[in-house]
Each structure stands twice: as structure tokens, then as C-alpha cells.
Amino acid sequence: MRKFLIVLEYELREYVKNKSFVMVTLLLAIIGALVLFAPRVFDMSDFLGTSSGEEQESDTDGEKETMLLYDPESLIDRNMLKQAFPDITWQDADSTSMIEDKINSEEVQAGFHVISYTEYDYYVLNSSLYSDESSNFETVLSASMRQNYFEENNINGDEVEALFNTPITVNEQILGKDSTDNYWYSYILVIVVFMLIVFYGQMIAVSVTNEKSNRAIEVLITTTTPNSLLFGKVIAGAIAGLCQVGVILGAVLISYQMNRKLWGGMLDMILNIPAEVLITFALFGIGGYFFYAFLYGAMGALVSKTEDVSKSSGGLMMVIMIVYFITLLQLSNVDGIAMKVLSFLPISSYSAMFVRIAMGTVEMWEIIVSFVILAVSIFAAGFIGARIYRMGTLRYGNPVRLTAALKELRKSK
Amino acid sequence: MKLEVKNLIKSFAGTEVLHGISFEVEGGRALGLLGRNGAGKTTTMRILMDVFKADSGEIYLDGKTFKPSHEKIGYLPEERGLYPKRTVIDQMIYLARLRGFSTSQAKSNAKKWLTRLGVYEYEARKLETLSKGNQQKVQLAATLVCDPEIVILDEPFSGLDPVNSQILKEVVGELIDESKLVIFSSHQMSYVEQFCDNIAIIDQGEVVLQGDLKEIKKSYGKDRLILSAENYPLNELNDKLKTDGKYPVKIHGKTKDYLILNIEETVTKNDFLTQLIHSDIWIEYFGNYEPSLNDIFVEKVGEEDEEA
Numbered sequence: 001m002r003k004f005l006i007v008l009e010y011e012l013r014e015y016v017k018n019k020s021f022v023m024v025t026l027l028l029a030i031i032g033a034l035v036l037f038a039p040r041v042f043d044m045s046d047f048l049g050t051s052s053g054e055e056q057e058s059d060t061d062g063e064k065e066t067m068l069l070y071d072p073e074s075l076i077d078r079n080m081l082k083q084a085f086p087d088i089t090w091q092d093a094d095s096t097s098m099i100e101d102k103i104n105s106e107e108v109q110a111g112f113h114v115i116s117y118t119e120y121d122y123y124v125l126n127s128s129l130y131s132d133e134s135s136n137f138e139t140v141l142s143a144s145m146r147q148n149y150f151e152e153n154n155i156n157g158d159e160v161e162a163l164f165n166t167p168i169t170v171n172e173q174i175l176g177k178d179s180t181d182n183y184w185y186s187y188i189l190v191i192v193v194f195m196l197i198v199f200y201g202q203m204i205a206v207s208v209t210n211e212k213s214n215r216a217i218e219v220l221i222t223t224t225t226p227n228s229l230l231f232g233k234v235i236a237g238a239i240a241g242l243c244q245v246g247v248i249l250g251a252v253l254i255s256y257q258m259n260r261k262l263w264g265g266m267l268d269m270i271l272n273i274p275a276e277v278l279i280t281f282a283l284f285g286i287g288g289y290f291f292y293a294f295l296y297g298a299m300g301a302l303v304s305k306t307e308d309v310s311k312s313s314g315g316l317m318m319v320i321m322i323v324y325f326i327t328l329l330q331l332s333n334v335d336g337i338a339m340k341v342l343s344f345l346p347i348s349s350y351s352a353m354f355v356r357i358a359m360g361t362v363e364m365w366e367i368i369v370s371f372v373i374l375a376v377s378i379f380a381a382g383f384i385g386a387r388i389y390r391m392g393t394l395r396y397g398n399p400v401r402l403t404a405a406l407k408e409l410r411k412s413k
Numbered sequence: 414m415k416l417e418v419k420n421l422i423k424s425f426a427g428t429e430v431l432h433g434i435s436f437e438v439e440g441g442r443a444l445g446l447l448g449r450n451g452a453g454k455t456t457t458m459r460i461l462m463d464v465f466k467a468d469s470g471e472i473y474l475d476g477k478t479f480k481p482s483h484e485k486i487g488y489l490p491e492e493r494g495l496y497p498k499r500t501v502i503d504q505m506i507y508l509a510r511l512r513g514f515s516t517s518q519a520k521s522n523a524k525k526w527l528t529r530l531g532v533y534e535y536e537a538r539k540l541e542t543l544s545k546g547n548q549q550k551v552q553l554a555a556t557l558v559c560d561p562e563i564v565i566l567d568e569p570f571s572g573l574d575p576v577n578s579q580i581l582k583e584v585v586g587e588l589i590d591e592s593k594l595v596i597f598s599s600h601q602m603s604y605v606e607q608f609c610d611n612i613a614i615i616d617q618g619e620v621v622l623q624g625d626l627k628e629i630k631k632s633y634g635k636d637r638l639i640l641s642a643e644n645y646p647l648n649e650l651n652d653k654l655k656t657d658g659k660y661p662v663k664i665h666g667k668t669k670d671y672l673i674l675n676i677e678e679t680v681t682k683n684d685f686l687t688q689l690i691h692s693d694i695w696i697e698y699f700g701n702y703e704p705s706l707n708d709i710f711v712e713k714v715g716e717e718d719e720e721a
Contacts, residue, residue, distance in 0.1 A: 003511055010507045014499065215494025219555070222462045222481065222488050223511045 003224040007232025011207075015240035025244045029251035036255035039262035067133075068093040068102060068111035068123075075114050077144045084140045085133075099123045112137055117145035182358045183331060185273050190331075190351045192245070193285040194324045197350075198317065200241030200289070201296035204234055205309045208300030208389065226390035231382055234297040238290055280357045287374045288350020291381055292320065298385030301392040303399040312399050323348040327355060334360035344370050346377030384409070414440035414475060414562065414594050421460055421470035429618065430456055433470070436613040436623050440562075441592040443585070445599065445609035445626075447710055453618040454598040455491045458567050461596075462488050474563075485512065487561030491568055493552050497541035501527070501551050504540070505558050512559035519558070526554035530580060546577045553581065557588075564588055566597035570604055582607065602706040612706070614713055622713045626706070633709050637702035638662070638682060641671040643695040650694070661685060671698050 015021055067085070069076065070093040081090060091108070093099050099111035103125050110133055113121040120141060122134050150157035208230070211217045220229055256263065256271040299313040323342065330339045334356050342352035343366070353370045356362045388405050416438050423431040431453050438444035446454045459465045461472065463481045472479040496504050502523055509519030527533040530550040535543055540551060549572055557564070569585070570578050586608055588595055599605050605612065606626070613623035622629065642650050651672055654660050661680040666673040676685055682701075689696055704712075 006507070006510050010503075013503075214497055215490075215492040216496055217494070218464060218490040218492050219488070219494065219508065220511075222464060222486070222490075223508060225482075 004228040004232050007224065007228050008236050011233050011236030012239060015236065021240070021244070025247050028248045032248060032252040033255040036252060036259050036263070039259055064089045065109045066091055066107070068099045068108050069114070070094070070096060070099060070111065071114040073114065073116070075117055075144055075148070076140060077147055080140045080143050080147075084136045096121065096123075114141065117141065117148070182277065185277050186355045186358045187328070187331060189273075189277070189281050189285065190324070190327055190355065192249075193281070193289060193350055193354075194320065196241060196245060196285075196289050197292045197320055200237060201292050201316075202309065202313065203241070204237035204293050205296040205300030205313055206306050207237055208233060208297050209303055209306050209309050212301070212304040212392070213306060221390065226386040227383065230294075230297055230301075230386040230389045234293050234382070234385070235290075237297075238293040242286065242289075277358050280354050283371060284350045284354040284357075284374065287371070287378060288346075291346055291350070291374060291378045292316070294378065294381035294385045298381070298388040299402075301385070301389035302402065302405060304392075304395065308399045312402070315402065319347055323351060327351040331355060331359070344373060346374050349374050414592075416479065416563070416594055416596075417471075417473045418457070418461070419471045419473070421457060421467045421472075423456055423460060423465065423467050431460075431467070432618045434615065434618070434620055436611075436620060438594055438596055438611060440594045441589060442610040443589050443595040443597065443608050445597060445605035445612045446615060447598070447602070447605060447612055447706075448615035449714060452615045454615055455567055457615065458488075458491075458565055458596070458598065461565060462486070462490075464490075484563055485559055485561045487556040487559060487564045487566075489553060489556040489566045489569055493549065493572075495540055495548075495552060495555060498539055500537055500539055501532070501543070502536040505536075505551075505555055508555050509558045514559065522558050522560065523554070526557050527551070529584065530554050545572060546574055549573055550577060550580070553584070557584070561593065563594045564596070566595070568599060569597055570599055570601050578604070602710060606706045614710060616714050622709070629709060630704055630706075633704045633712075634702045636676050636678065637665060637704075638674045638676055638685070639671040639698055639700055639702050640674055640689075641697040643697045645694065647672060653694070660688065665702075673702050 064087055066089045068091050069081070078090075088109075093102075093111060093113075096113050099108075099113065100123060102108045103111060103123055106125065109124070111123040113123070115121065120137065122137070124131075124133070146161075147157055149155075150160065211220065211229075211233075253271060253273075256267060260268075295316055296313060299316055300309055302312040303309055326338065326342065327348070330336060330342075330352075333339065339352050339356055339360070342348040343356050343362075344353075349370045353362070353367065357367065387409050391405060391408060392400060418437065419435050421431050421434040422429065434453065434457050436444065436446075446457065448454045456465065460467045460470075461479075461481065474484065502520075505523035505527065506516065506519040509522050510516060514522060524533065524536070527536055530553060532543075532547050532550045532554065535547060535551070540548060543551065553569065556566070564585075566585070569581055573581060582604065585595060585597070589608055597605075597609075609626055611624065612626050612629065613620050615621070640650070641647065645653060647667060651664055651667065654662060654664060654672070654674070661677040662674040662685065663677075664672060665675045676682060686699060689699070
């Protein structure tokens with residue numbers, strides 16, 4: 001234990017002394033905080049949508065877009081049109097070719113040719129993915145048709161419209177979990193833990209391989225045990241990674257809490273994470289991170305050159321990617337069988353069980369069993385990793401294949 | 414302190430590379446492990462250090478099973494290596510602490526050995542910024558930082574210039590004087606000859622010769638003489654001794670200065686000297702043959718190779 005602590009301390013100290021590691025941490029934390037403090041310095045009311053109504057009106061007056069309407073039968077109700085398109089100035093066109101010319105010369109944004117109450121042509125230069133102009137126009141056209149019908153048949157249109165559009169008040173009482181709110185936290189945290197594992201896992205694997213490539217391993221393994229060495233190195237790398245993410249995330253979360261009002265709660269869905277979600281993330285997310293950190297450490301021990309690390313860790317990366325995509329795809333079905341199975345496997349419980357806790361229905365015994373499996377797997381990965389590390393000692397040259405390494409471990413038992 | 418290695422056998426991938434290595438060494442005496450490349454010296458040392466497990470065989474220290482992790486051992490592996498991007502003093506302290514020292518003890522020991530080996534001025538520098546020779550000295554300081562009782566050095570002189578070799582020679586000499594148990598391998602026979610009391614020559618995974626170096630030299634020089642003449646060049650002297658048929662000697666070998674002769678068992682050296690004095694050979698050198706370690710090594714390993 002004493003030797004493990006010495007290795008841990010030495011390796012951690014190297015991270016702290018590493019100028020680029022410290023600089024990146026501080027720089028990202030400062031940039032994150034500066035962005036979130038920006039509304040205190042700059043007027044971002046337009047961007048944040050927190051400006052007053054008057055300001056908005058005066059702003060929008062000067063920036064109104066123009067659209068053309070060719071309505072030879074005068075079917076459209078102009079008042080309705082203005083209400084549906086408050087930011088648009090409407091001009092009449094006398095032909096479709098005029099609409100086309102003005103759109104092509106970019107004098108107007110779009111144009112409509114009303115053929116009948118049930119048919120119209122929509123002209124636009126470039127169609128936008130998020131444009132709602134066409135659907136708004138359809139609403140106005142169909143309302144105009146109803147208005148016309150009511151007038152022709154002497155029906156009180158206002159009464160009928162009021163009947164069809166009676167507002168209904170919904171009081172949602174969520175007794176379990178609000179999946180809408182938790183969806184974004186879960187989404188973000190699944191990505192965070194994925195990035196933690198991939199980025200820092202690779203860093204840990206490289207640091208283990210370095211020991212072989214600089215030939216220090218023979219001195220080290222004759223000085224202490226492989227368990228102390230691998231556990232010390234991996235846990236130091238994992239702690240360094242967590243500290244880096246913690247400092248950056250902490251700076252961002254604190255800065256956001258200090259400026260939340262100025263942001264108008266705009267980033268609540270990402271940055272106002274409830275404590276219980278953070279706790280389950282800490283248990284499963286960090287557990288999974290340690291599990292993979294040890295596996296990455298073992299992969300690092302299979303090669304003797306840092307440029308070969310990606311070769312040995314390719315399979316591991318594939319598993320992580322598959323788990324990541326399945327979890328994200330199943331976010332809308334967290335109580336499905338796929339997520340239930342994944343939430344018990346140590347390779348995937350770090351995200352699947354965490355998401356189930358955040359968004360689905362899960363029994364306490366399931367959480368305990370899953371966490372125990374994960375905890376046991378972390379230690380198993382550590383001890384197997386240490387044996388691979390020891391076995392890989394003095395094996396220079398071509399990378400050792402994982403299957404060959406495991407076979408040899410079985411033989412040496 | 415006495416270390417006994419008994420009948421070590423080791424195979425790699427089904428090929429036996431050590432076929433029963435045995436030797437022993439005591440504190441205050443140095444054992445030189447000699448052998449050609451691939452003879453099995455490094456594998457033997459790695460088994461001693463528990464880097465590899467032997468397939469069979471025993472190692473005892475003072476009669477008890479030897480466990481390297483329980484002893485204070487300074488090991489300089491053949492594959493030199495420390496952390497190139499870390500400072501000299503940090504890694505020295507780290508290694509000393511791993512061998513059981515407190516931080517303050519580790520620091521003072523690291524400084525002591527860096528000073529002794531003349532690299533103290535580089536303590537705050539990263540290892541990679543030092544010259545190769547100085548890196549070697551730091552490596553040796555790291556080996557000795559725990560004040561070991563047993564010192565195992567695999568090719569310690571390789572890569573050292575004459576000045577650094579001299580420093581290393583002095584340090585190894587001091588270790589022997591301090592009754593440490595020293596085992597080292599080297600291709601440079603002159604160094605082994607200078608401070609090894611015992612040698613073990615390993616060839617193709619077997620110890621082909623071992624024992625007290627003086628005794629070995631004596632036994633190799635027994636019944637052997639050296640001879641050169643003022644009036645005969647060595648080749649002519651060689652022919653004369655062979656063809657005359659009256660001299661009770663056989664030519665064993667030749668150096669650039671003299672012939673090495675095996676004298677017949679029934680004749681004394683005095684008899685042969687008297688015979689020479691009364692012949693037409695004007696003696697330039699006549700004396701007992703004292704083989705160098707190099708001669709013994711070449712002869713022994715050569716013999717083994719021929720037999721193989």
C-alpha cells in the first residue's frame with residue numbers, strides 16, 4: 001500500500017508539474033467563465049431574448065423583410081395576413097414573373113401566388129430548413145376560406161372560431177421524473193463521460209507505454225510490485241483527468257449560477273444540473289471511467305512504442321463507441337430491454353444505469369447490483385491489467401495481441 | 414553474506430536457454446559473469462532479480478530462499494532506462510522511496526550518490542538534457558541510491574568513456590571494500606580481472622568454468638612456460654622446437670612476444686632451462702606462463718564451441 005501511494009503521489013506530482021496540462025486546465029476554465037460572465041460586460045439582450053417589448057418593436061421596424069402577394073381573386077384576408085406575419089411588409093404583385101424577378105434580384109424574400117382557397121404557389125430563392133413561412137401562409141389561406149364561407153352563409157364566424165379554439169389549461173403533476181428536463185442533462189453527461197474515457201484513457205495508456213519505451217520498466221518492477229505500479233499510474237491519471245474536468249466544469253457551473261438571471265435561464269437545461277443527477281453521475285460515470293482507465297492501462301502494457309497504443313486500444317474504443325451510440329439512441333426508451341441489459345454490464349452501466357436513474361423507472365436493488373458489479377469489475381480490470389503489465393515487461397517489438405496475452409496469463413496460473 | 418545459485422533452468426518458447434546454471438558469491442568479493450552475447454548472463458541476472466521466473470533451480474542467501482523484494486539490492490539492468498522527461502533528483506528520490514527510504518533519507522542519499530559520481534550539478538535538469546555518459550552515471554547513482562547490500566550490474570561499463578569507466582571502477586572497488594556482494598557481467602575482461610575474485614564463464618546456457626580467478630589462472634599456467642630467443646624470430650623458434658625433436662615441450666600457442674609451451678610431465682622447468690642454455694638458442698624471455706583472463710576466456714569458450 002505504501003509503495004502504491006508513493007507511485008500515486010509521484011505520478012500525480014508529474015501532472016501538476018506539467019505546464020501544458022495546467023495551462024490547458026486554467027485556460028479552458030477561464031474561457032468558460034469569461035463566456036458566462038459576458039452578459040455583465042456586453043449587451044447581449046438581443047441574443048438572449050431579454051430585451052424589452054418597446055426595444056424589440058423599434059428594432060424590428062427598421063429590419064422588416066418584404067414579401068410579394070399575387071392574389072388575382074382577392075381571396076386572402078389582409079388583416080389576418082398582417083397578424084400572421086408581423087415582421088413582414090407585404091407588396092402586391094401583378095404576375096408570377098414579377099415575383100420571380102424580384103426574388104432573383106433579392107429585392108424581396110419570398111412570394112405567394114394564390115390560385116384558389118385550396119391551392120397556392122410559394123416562391124423563395126433558397127429554401128430554409130427551419131422556415132415556417134409556407135405553413136403560416138397555409139393557416140391564413142384556410143382561415144380566409146372559412147371566413148368567406150361564414151359570410152356567404154350568414155354564420156357568426158367569431159363564435160365558431162372561439163368554439164373551436166377554446167383554450168384548455170393543463171396542470172401537469174409529475175410524480176416520477178421529468179424526462180423532458182432530465183433528457184438534456186443526461187445527454188450532456190453521457191457525452192462528458194464518453195469524452196473523459198476516450199481522452200484520458202488514451203493518455204493513461206500512453207503513460208504506461210512510455211515506461212516500456214524509455215526502458216524504465218525493468219528498474220521499476222524490480223523495485224515494487226506491478227499492482228502498485230499499474231494502480232498508482234492509472235489512478236493518478238484518472239484523478240488528474242477528473243481534476244481537469246472538475247476545474248473546468250466547476251468554473252462553468254459556478255459562473256453560470258452567478259449570472260443565471262442575466263442569461264434569462266437560457267442554459268438551465270444544460271447547466272442547472274440537480275444534485276441527485278450529479279451524485280448518480282459521480283457513482284456510475286466515474287466508476288465506468290475508472291473501469292476503462294484500467295483497461296486502457298492494460299492496453300498500454302501490450303505495446304512498447306507510444307505510436308502503437310492506438311493499435312492495441314482500437315477494440316476497446318470500438319466497445320466504448322457502440323455503448324455510447326446505443327445509449328444515445330435509447331434515451332427516448334430508457335425502460336426498454338436494451339437499456340436494462342446494458343445497465344448491468346460493467347462495459348456500459350456507467351451510462352445506461354445513470355440514464356435509467358435520471359430518466360426512467362429503476363428499483364433500488366437494481367442500482368445496488370449494478371454498482372457492485374461495476375465496482376468488482378474495476379478491481380478485476382486493475383488486477384488483470386497489472387498481470388498483463390507484468391507479462392508485457394521486456395516484450396519489445398511487435399504489439400502483443402490481447403488474446404495471446406490472456407492465453408499466456410491462463411497458462412501461467 | 415553468501416549467495417548460492419543452484420541449477421537454474423529456463424526456457425523461452427520451448428527452447429531451453431539456461432541448462433543448469435550454478436555459482437556462488439560471498440560478501441566482500443565480486444563475481445564476474447562472463448560470456449559471449451546470448452550466452453545467458455542477462456537471463457541469469459533477470460532470474461536473480463525476479464524479472465523472469467526460472468523453470469527450476471534454487472537461489473539461496475545465507476542458506477535461506479532468496480527473495481529480491483526482501484533485500485536491499487542495487488540493480489543496473491542491461492536495458493538502461495529512467496524517465497527522460499523528469500528531473501534527475503525527482504526520479505532518484507522516487508526510486509529510493511520505493512526501496513523503503515523516507516523522503517528526507519531518499520533526498521540525502523540521492524545527493525550523496527550524485528555527488529560521488531560527479532553529476533550533482535545536474536540534479537535539477539531533465540535526464541534527456543544530459544550527455545549519454547552523464548545519463549549512465551545518473552543510472553548508476555539510481556542503482557546505488559538505496560545503499561544496497563547486494564549489487565548486480567549488467568554490463569556496467571558499456572557506453573562509458575575511459576574517465577567515467579575509471580570513476581565506476583573506483584565505486585565498484587569501494588563497494589567491494591565495504592563487504593558488499595557484487596555480481597557483474599562484462600565483455601571487458603580487463604575490468605573483471607581488476608576487481609573480481611571469482612568468475613563464472615557462461616557459454617550457451619551453461620557454466621563452463623568458475624571459481625577463484627587466481628586459482629584458475631594458476632591452473633591454466635601450470636606446466637606452461639613462455640619462451641623467446643634473441644637469435645630466432647618466433648616462427649623459426651617454433652619450427653626449431655618442433656623439428657629438432659630433442660626438446661621436452663609442445664607448442665601451446667604464440668603471442669606477438671613469445672611462444673607458450675607445454676612442458677612434459679616427466680621433465681622439470683630447470684631441466685628444460687639447462688637444456689636451452691646448452692643449445693644454440695640465446696634466451697630472451699623464459700618464465701612461467703600467466704594467462705590473462707582474456708586468454709582463458711577465449712580458450713575455454715573456443716574449446717566449448719569446437720566440442721559443440
